[in-house]
Amino acid sequence: MTIVPTNGTIRVTQANKDFSKVYESTFPDTKEGQRDAFKWAGEIVMGWSKSQDNDWSNHHAA
Numbered sequence: 001m002t003i004v005p006t007n008g009t010i011r012v013t014q015a016n017k018d019f020s021k022v023y024e025s026t027f028p029d030t031k032e033g034q035r036d037a038f039k040w041a042g043e044i045v046m047g048w049s050k051s052q053d054n055d056w057s058n059h060h061a062a
Contacts, residue, residue: 001041005029014041019055 002013027033043049
């Protein structure tokens, strides 16, 4: 996970090995934003984020 603070926001990138893809999102640069960023990154690395549903379907297609 990479976190880059930029003008009141934090940009977070997180890779997922199963999908061979790097995801990116932004959050407010607050304690709550940092908490949400860590939660989001955890979901991405595990493949549990709803935003990964298409990637999951393509990777695990029969």
